[in-house]
Amino acid sequence: MVNRIRTLMRAARQELSDFAFKNLVNVGAVAGVCLLLAATGTPLRLVGMAAALASLATIVWRRRRAVIRPTGGNLLGYFVSVRTLLLLAVGAGYALRRPGEPGWVWTATATAMVVTLSEPMLKTMLGTTRQVVDGLPGVPAVPRPRFHPGWLTTASFATITLGGVLAVAAAPAWLYLAAVLVTAVLAGLAVESAVRANVVGRKAERGVRPALERLQPAFAVYYAAKTGARYQLGMWLPYLERLDRPFIVITREPETVPTIRELTSAPILIPKPTAVSVSLDAMVVPSMKAAFYVQGSPANQTFQRYRQLTHVWLNHGDSDKQANFHPRHATYDKLFVSGQLGIERYANHGIDVPADRFAIVGRPQVENIETLDHPLPARAPRTVLYAPTWKGGRPSTNYSSLPLGEQIVRAVLERGSSVIFRPHPVSYSDAEDARRIRTIQQLLEDDRAASVTAGNVRNHVWGQQAEKEWDVAACFNASDALITDVSSIASDYLASGKPFAMVAVLGGGETFREEFPLARVAYVIEKDLSTLPSVLDQLHGDDTLASARLAYRTYCLGEQVGPHAADQFLRIAGAIVDGRQSSPSGQSGIGPAATI
Incomplete structure (x- = not known):
């Protein structure tokens, strides 16, 4: 209780600080309006109403997106002091307009003020209550709020506005009280949800370790990123499930839980953000032999400290991007790579990884890709897959050809x-990229509409069908050629035996082929698109790189x-999760390099 009071006091001090400093300009503007009105002889109650409306308009404008869509931002607890003063102003104005109804007016005002002042406490309660597990037998999931708490603040703004309008209209004060009681009911539901979540959360925290000891997971999949779970985890979870051992997924971000739940039925655990190490200690049980990582967050190191586990780096693709040869990968016990090229990338970029840490496991994700190792008829129309990568986290890793996408697609058409x-x-x-996608x-x-009119229908595929209904393999199988960037899409397309082109967004010419070895068996489209016509000739014609590509x-x-x-991945990964640290005999993953 003492800690809760201190927290509330800190929140109040912060609110006053925000009011005094962050809103100084707003306060000055409101004061100026009031002085101007007073100087012109405007009645005092109208001056006060103008001040209230100006303050309300200011704070709503500053947070307009959060007010209109509170699920998109943490609006709860903002401008508490300002809203409290506005409620007092509305109450005073109402009392002047309806002098015979002080009980209704001040009951409504006091109730609205209590609801507003309770927001910091509610925000603190919600902030300390986080999801602990999802789908772990014997451990209850923390219940979610009945509605997004931000709606409570939006309701507060609506109450102030409605109260001001009712006061100006001298409407019966019980109408104002009724509106306030609606907000009070919402606040009560939010508090009830927060209390219930706290109780269940504490029970769940105590039950995690006993439940895991009963489940006896053989390994964990650790995920520390806020975004990308659908394609990064989605790439590997089907194959980890085929190991046919119980396992868990640990995610550092509660927001990723719904996405991960769509991908797997395995239990999902979320460490407490204020006590990550303590939470993880409870999650690592004796039956657990390994941990797999698909994303290179520095936060992975938090879990890598459990040295009784074999930590396996999977990555979420195989390409010549920097993400495939980061120095941090040397901290893992095993690095799974698709082929010899994956091993040599590290050495070629000066990253020293002991040979026995590598395991060549092939590329399981290409198992559904149909192979076509004979050429198509020359000059015949093709179905070309255009699959640009994203722009990366910084300019040095921006391999995306999407800014050139419209020109490329027009040339194919x-x-x-x-x-x-x-x-x-x-x-x-x-x-900007979303706009480019819509343009294409x-x-x-x-x-397609024009081709229907001309009687020569071209069945282009995009949007829901290409991105949701079809997986990558389906897109590959439906195409005759590929245009992409420096991406794992290019590596995986090798399995099809079909021709592909890479857009040299960074670098060009021989320099591009030196830096990105896969480009040696691809047709390279220079950034200025000068080679686009000749590349399309190859994709639609002779395909002179066919033998080198195979x-x-x-x-x-x-x-x-x-x-x-x-098969290779399942054998090697199965040996590791069963507690046999080295790869099966003859499958160490080290072999002679191919010469290209």
Whole structure:
């Protein structure tokens, strides 16, 4: 209780600080309006009403997106002091307009003020209550709030506005009280949810370790990123489930739980953010032998400190991007790579990893890709898959050709070919890239409509079908050629045996091929698109790199493609999760490099 009081006092001090400093300009503007009105002889009650409306308009404007859509931001607890003063102003104005109803007026005002002043406490309660588990037998899930708490603040703004309007109209004060009681009911529901979540959360924390000891998971999948779970975890969870051992997924971000739950039925655990180490200690049980990582967050190191586990780096793709040869990978006990190329990337970039830490496991994700190792008829129309990657986290890793995408797609259409368009899912989070995606999608829609009119239908595929209904393998199988960037899409397309092109967004010419070895068996589209016509000639014609590409496939993807592509991974990963640290005999993953 003492700690709770101290927390509330800190919140109050912070609120006063915000009011005194962050809103200084707003307060000055409101004061100026009031002085101007007073100087012109405006009645005092109208001056006060103008001040209240000006203050309300100011704070709503500053947080307009959060007010209108409170689920998109943490609005709860903002402008408590300002809203309290506004409620007093509304109450005083109402009392002047309805002097015979002070009981209704001040009951409504006091109730509204109590609800507003309770927000910091509610915010603290919600902030200390986090989801602990999802789907772990014997441990209850922390109940979610009945509604997003931000709606409580929106209701407060609505109450102030409605109260001001009712006061000006001299409406019966019981109407104002009724509106306030609606907000009070919402506040009561929110507090009840927070209390219930606290009780269940504490019970869940105590029950995690006993439940895990009963489950006896063989390994954990650790995920520390806020975004990307759908494609990063989604790439590996089906194969980890095929190990047929119980396992858990640990995610550092509660927001990722709904997405992960769509991908697996395995229990999902979330360490407490204020006590991560203590939470993780409870999650590592004696039956657990290994941990797998698909994303390179520095926060992975928090879990890597459990040295009784074998920590396996999977990554979420195989390409020549920097993410595939980061120095941090040397801290893992095992690095799973698709082929010999994956090993040599590290040495070629000056990263020293002992040879016995590598394991060549092939590329399980290519098992559903149909192989076509014979050429298509020359000059015939093709179905070309355009799959640009995302722009990366910084300029030095921006390999995306999406800014050139419209020109590339138009050039393919001019060849009479059909297009499958599958952009990287993360590209939608960037407003400019999302606009470019919509432009290309509209281009394909217009072209398909024109082809129907001309009687020569081109069945382009984009949007929901290309990105949701079809997986990557389905897009590959429906295409005759690929245009992409420096991306694992290019590596995986090798399994098909079909021709592909890479856009040299960073660098160009021989420098590009030196830095990104996969480009040696790809047709390279320079950033200025000067080589685009000749590349399209190859994709639609002779395909002079066919034999080199087939030789490179084993070097990049390992010995197996097609239906048995996952066998090597399942053997090696199965040995590790069973507690046998080294790979099976003859499967150490170290072999001679292919010559390309």
